Amino acid sequence: MKKFYFILLLVVANFGYSQIEDAWVYFSNKPNSATFLANPLTMLTQRSLDRRAAQNIPLDITDVPIEQTYIDQVTNANGIIIMASSKWMNALHIRGTLTDIQALSSLPFVSTIKYANHSLNPGGRIAQKSSEIRPVNKQLDTQTTYNYGGSQNQIEMLNGHLLHQQNYTGQGKIIAVLDSGFIGVNTAAPFQNLITNNQIINGYNFPDRNFNYYTRHNHGTMVLSTMGGFVDGQLVGTAPSSRYYLFITEDVNSENPVEESYWVEAAELADYYGADVINSSLGYSVYDNPNYSHQYDDMIGNKTFASKGANMAFSKGIVVVVSAGNSGTTGEPHISTPADAIGALTIGAVDSAEAYATFSSIGPSYDNRVKPDVCAKGLNATVSNTSGTIITASGTSFSGPILAGMAATFWSAIPNLTAQQVVNYIRQSADLYATPTIYKGYGIPDFQLALNSALSLEEINNDNAFSVYPNPAENQISFHLQYNQKGTVYLYNTLGQNILSKEISSENNSIDIQNLSNGIYYYNFDADKSFQGKIIKK
Incomplete structure (x- = not known):
């Protein structure tokens, strides 16, 4: 009987080692970094280099691509599938059995392997009682005069109309939109100004690894409409003159940490192209496999893969705008990631009267920083659907891009500001700046006040x-x-x-x-x- 029990233990143990896991494998160096740093255009576009130079941000080793021979050796390793890569982290997101993943540690250039399953990491959390994969329950955090129609309230709340009247509408700025899909953007009427004027520059579909970004889902379509949409008398976006990159990073069919890696890949591509603003109406906490899920004590600003990516993007001179999340009425009402990121401008939701929308995820971050940073209209926001019909929808998914568009519009008024200055002026203009709350952060920004403050500083200098x-x-x-x-x-x-x-x-x-x-x-x-x-x- 004891012999049988011992054999059973071996079977269970071997089953654990054959179970498919996700992990990040980190490399120890970039052996050709000097060559790349001496030739910046091999790493970044001229527009990206110009953005760095304007903000006095030097190039460093994080800008250098991953060593290709390292990628090749991992690709050829037994049973390993490469899901995503990040030059900023010098890491690959891989998938394979525990045995095959652990075998990579023998490669001389591998420094660390970190598992998505927290219980497999040294000092990690104890595994959930059941590691059964749960059914998908996807939640997406969701002097010119303009005839705004239904979008009037969401723009005037921020005094965005005053900037529009001064002909500041986001011109000269590029916004990268990271979302789940953009069905109908190439055909629906509210986006025809963007199409006609070549304001949608390009994009990429990371889950499918192709350039078909007018596909998969409708969420990004509605998000984009709050920034770049235009239907006279019905909808005017907050940044109708900005240009856009459309990146699909979200796989609505499942919830897996690889989406954080897609997110970072997209942020790196946004940096490569020279984007000024990133908008992300996405957040991650609960995964289909509960062993992969994050907890509130992970929300410390630089722990998760996505928050590290958001911080890195901000350090490169990009304003990173992230929706707070829609968990305000749940058992865990706090922000998710990358909304917790130190470098993220995190946006909560309010209603038309500027009152807190109860679904909006609250702060602070676990390390007690003010989150959300500021708020915008997210309850009954005016958006376009995939057919071009103007509707209302609710979620921080919409307060985020409404604010992101205004950030680009504000920056277009004073283009010599740094990303840090843009964020500072937005926070400082908000009505609760002196007395922030866990619900609304610093409150509702006043972009005319932000503009006045920024111009005043310039005037002092002049x-x-x-x-x-x-x-x-x-x-x-x-x-x-x-x-x-x-x-x-x-x-x-x-x-x-x-x-x-x-x-x-x-x-x-x-x-x-x-x-x-x-x-x-x-x-x-x-x-x-x-x-x-x-x-x-x-």
């Missing part, structure tokens, strides 16, 4: 105009005046009550605000010219 700085401020605000300019500053609270007034001049130009409560105040500078604006006391 030494030729009125401006207020710093903004936000803690103890003191100063007014930059032209030579010999003087007048009276009146400060008002949000109820319109005058709480402070002071005469200032170019020699005496500061006001002490340290005794004021945190929040938003409005100023009026009355002189030969009047100037009005908003300051934030933090």
Whole structure:
């Protein structure tokens, strides 16, 4: 009987080693890095190099491709399928039996193997009681005058219409959209301006490994419509003049960590082409195999493969906009990944009255950073479906791209900003910047305020105009005046009550605000010219 029991244990053990697993195999070096770094156009397009140069971002070894001979040897290894690759991580996403994957550790250039199944990693979580593959339950986090129609509220909420009126509509900026499919974009009327004007540059379908991106699913179609769609009197996107790359990274037929690897591949391709903004209305936490799933304590900003990719994209000078997720009413209401990424501008959802939409995933990140960063309309947002019919739909899937389009439009107004500055101005313009919450983060951005703040900084640098700085401020605000300019500053609270007034001049130009409560105040500078604006006391 004992002999039989021993044989049974061997059978169970061998079954475990024959089970198919996903893993990332990391390489120790890039032996030809010097050659690539000496020839940048072998790694990136000129537009990508120009974006880096404009933001003083140097090239480094993460820009160098994976050594091809390493890829070839893994490809030829017994039983191994390569699912995806990442030069940023110097890694391949592979699939095979535990035995075949472990055999790769004998290759001299392999530094680490990390399994998607957490229990297989040193110090990893204990495996779920059942490793049975669950049925798929896919949840996608989901002076010109424009006749906005139904999209008016979602744009005016952000004061985006004021930028549009100044003819800032995203021109000169490129947005990479990472999503599940773009059915109908090439045929539906709301996208014909993009097609006619060659604003859809290209794209790629990562799950199918082909260039057919007008396929698979409708989610990306609706997402794109909030940025680039146009139907006079019904729908105007937040960045109708931007150009777009369309990348399918999501496989709606299953939920597997390979989608995080597709996501990183797409982000790398966006960087290669020189994109300025990434929009991702996708999030990952629960996988079909529960042993692969993430938990809230994984949401620390740089642990998951996707969050590492988002951070890397941001470090390359790309504004990375990620939807917070739609888990607000579930047992685990917190953000997923890559919404947790340190470098991600994470977007929650509100309704038409700017109230928190209860489905929107909440913060903070597990390491207690403010998440979501800001919010936009996500309840009953105006979008286009695949046939071109203008409808309403709900989800952070739509608050994210509405905000991403505005980020590109704002950046088009002041194109010499860095990605970090763009994100900072957006956060600082939001109405809860001084008092963020777990539901709305810093709140609703005001893109006109962001533009005014950015222009004020430029004016200070140019030494030729009125401006207020710093903004936000803690103890003191100063007014930059032209030579010999003087007048009276009146400060008002949000109820319109005058709480402070002071005469200032170019020699005496500061006001002490340290005794004021945190929040938003409005100023009026009355002189030969009047100037009005908003300051934030933090």
